[in-house]
Amino acid sequence: MQVTVVCEISGLRKSFRTLRRGPVVAVDGLDLVVHRGEVHGFLGPNGCGKTTTLRALLGLVRADAGIMRVFGEPLPERLPHVVNRVGAIVEAPNFFGNFTGFQTLRLLASSVGIPDARVHEVLEIVGLRDRARQNVKAYSLGMRQRLAVASALLKKPELLILDEPANGLDPAGIREMRELMQSLAANGVTVLVSSHLLGEVEQLCDTVTIVSRGRRVHTGKVADVIASQSTGDVRVLVADPEAALPVLAEAGLEAHRVNEHIVVPRMNDPAFVTRTLGEKDIWVSELVQLKPDLETVFLQLTGTAPVAGRYPQVDDSVRVPPPPLPVSAPVAETITVTPESGGPA
Ligand SMILES: Nc1ncnc2c1ncn2[C@@H]1O[C@H](COP(=O)(O)OP(=O)(O)OP(=O)(O)O)[C@@H](O)[C@H]1O
Numbered sequence: 464m465q466v467t468v469v470c471e472i473s474g475l476r477k478s479f480r481t482l483r484r485g486p487v488v489a490v491d492g493l494d495l496v497v498h499r500g501e502v503h504g505f506l507g508p509n510g511c512g513k514t515t516t517l518r519a520l521l522g523l524v525r526a527d528a529g530i531m532r533v534f535g536e537p538l539p540e541r542l543p544h545v546v547n548r549v550g551a552i553v554e555a556p557n558f559f560g561n562f563t564g565f566q567t568l569r570l571l572a573s574s575v576g577i578p579d580a581r582v583h584e585v586l587e588i589v590g591l592r593d594r595a596r597q598n599v600k601a602y603s604l605g606m607r608q609r610l611a612v613a614s615a616l617l618k619k620p621e622l623l624i625l626d627e628p629a630n631g632l633d634p635a636g637i638r639e640m641r642e643l644m645q646s647l648a649a650n651g652v653t654v655l656v657s658s659h660l661l662g663e664v665e666q667l668c669d670t671v672t673i674v675s676r677g678r679r680v681h682t683g684k685v686a687d688v689i690a691s692q693s694t695g696d697v698r699v700l701v702a703d704p705e706a707a708l709p710v711l712a713e714a715g716l717e718a719h720r721v722n723e724h725i726v727v728p729r730m731n732d733p734a735f736v737t738r739t740l741g742e743k744d745i746w747v748s749e750l751v752q753l754k755p756d757l758e759t760v761f762l763q764l765t766g767t768a769p770v771a772g773r774y775p776q777v778d779d780s781v782r783v784p785p786p787p788l789p790v791s792a793p794v795a796e797t798i799t800v801t802p803e804s805g806g807p808a
């Protein structure tokens with residue numbers, strides 16, 4: 464199968480002049496590649512430059528340096544040539560509260576010559592058909608988000624770019640949004656989605672780019688990114704852990720207890736553990752190769768100290784609350800809007 468690059472960013476840089484903080488480097492040589500048919504997660508802590516990157520890609524802010532291509536066309540120069548193939552929600556859309564969902568979409572559609580039939584289709588796709596005759600002011604946040612996605616789908620885009628689409632949604636709304644993106648991807652739409660919700664990205668995305676301070680720190684398939692950060696620790700359950708520990712120590716393994724289990728760090732030969740214990744009549748009733756989840760990997764890669772002994776997908780009992788993410792100062796209080804930026808991100 465031929466893999467086609469749909470979106471490619473290389474060495475993107477963007478800084479802003481601010482009154483209080485002086486020049487702020489929002490994006491610092493960022494690289495990102497999205498292939499056709501992927502749901503690609505764009506992950507990073509607050510203020511690491513996700514929104515700025517997406518705005519630069521869409522021509523909403525002028526980059527200082529770097530190369531951007533969508534469908535092979537250099538941006539922003541050739542934006543008019545690809546704009547009909549891209550749907551995006553990067554700025555939170557404002558809808559007229561007194562318009563119905565249908566009227567809202569029809570207004571947008573008719574302004575670019577899209578027929579009403581497509582409006583009905585997108586309402587169906589986002590699950591708003593039954594609420595289409597209701598005023599938008601009566602919509603929940605989740606419904607407004609889906610209306611926004613519907614507006615981005617009007618042109619039948621091949622690439623959909625969404626900046627934090629699950630922001631502020633409750634678990635049911637997040638799930639609906641996830642299912643919507645999955646069904647769009649199943650129908651051939653490539654999705655580039657920024658998010659803070661790591662569990663969500665783990666469930667939703669095929670591939671990720673993890674960003675820290677305006678630079679890519681990792682990219683690849685979600686499973687590979689997680690595996691690359693795996694320590695290879697193995698967890699073993701035996702009837703008498705106190706009897707097993709000295710046996711493992713004698714075999715040269717530095718094992719330790721975690722609750723009723725024994726953890727053998729950096730063990731690339733799990734069979735050696737079972738054999739060593741079995742030779743002393745200590746029988747292993749469970750052996751699990753511990754893997755971090757995306758949240759743990761994210762915290763490691765973005766510079767927050769790894770949390771020892773934290774293997775959420777296997778055993779919640781060893782969970783330790785993660786340290787807070789590095790949070791930048793609130794944007795609204797600190798930024799000066801530069802002429803080309805058009806407003807705070
Ligand atoms: N218009 C602007 N003027 C000045 N500084 C800006 C502007 N837009 C963004 N910044 C700064 O650039 C940096 C990156 O911001 P950006 O909004 O791109 O980050 P983000 O990754 O989207 O963050 P979040 O996760 O909070 O949405 C931040 O330090 C932010 O304060």
Ligand SMILES: [Mg+2]
Nearest residue numbers: 513514515808
């Ligand atoms: Mg943002």
